[in-house]
Amino acid sequence: MNIAKSLTGTTLLSGVMLLTACTTFASPAANSNAVKQTATNTVQFQQIRNATIKLDYSGTTFLVDPMLAAKNAYPGFDAQ
Numbered sequence: 001m002n003i004a005k006s007l008t009g010t011t012l013l014s015g016v017m018l019l020t021a022c023t024t025f026a027s028p029a030a031n032s033n034a035v036k037q038t039a040t041n042t043v044q045f046q047q048i049r050n051a052t053i054k055l056d057y058s059g060t061t062f063l064v065d066p067m068l069a070a071k072n073a074y075p076g077f078d079a080q
Helices: 002-022
Strands: 043-049 052-057 060-064
Touching: 002 052, 002 060
Parallel strands: none
Antiparallel strands: 043 052, 052 060
């Protein structure tokens, strides 16, 4: 059970870090007449299974899975 919680926590942390890395920040312009830039990229997040997520960012798809395997390939942990 602790391993499952650890994997879930790791996956969520990885997703947050990836989303943070994909965020764009506008730097202050030297010219006060500069046009303000806005972000046009979209992010779509989908949880597929327990620790598996699919992240679409600006036309690129990321699959985050700590144990990439077919469904039910590994036995689960008994609930206590």
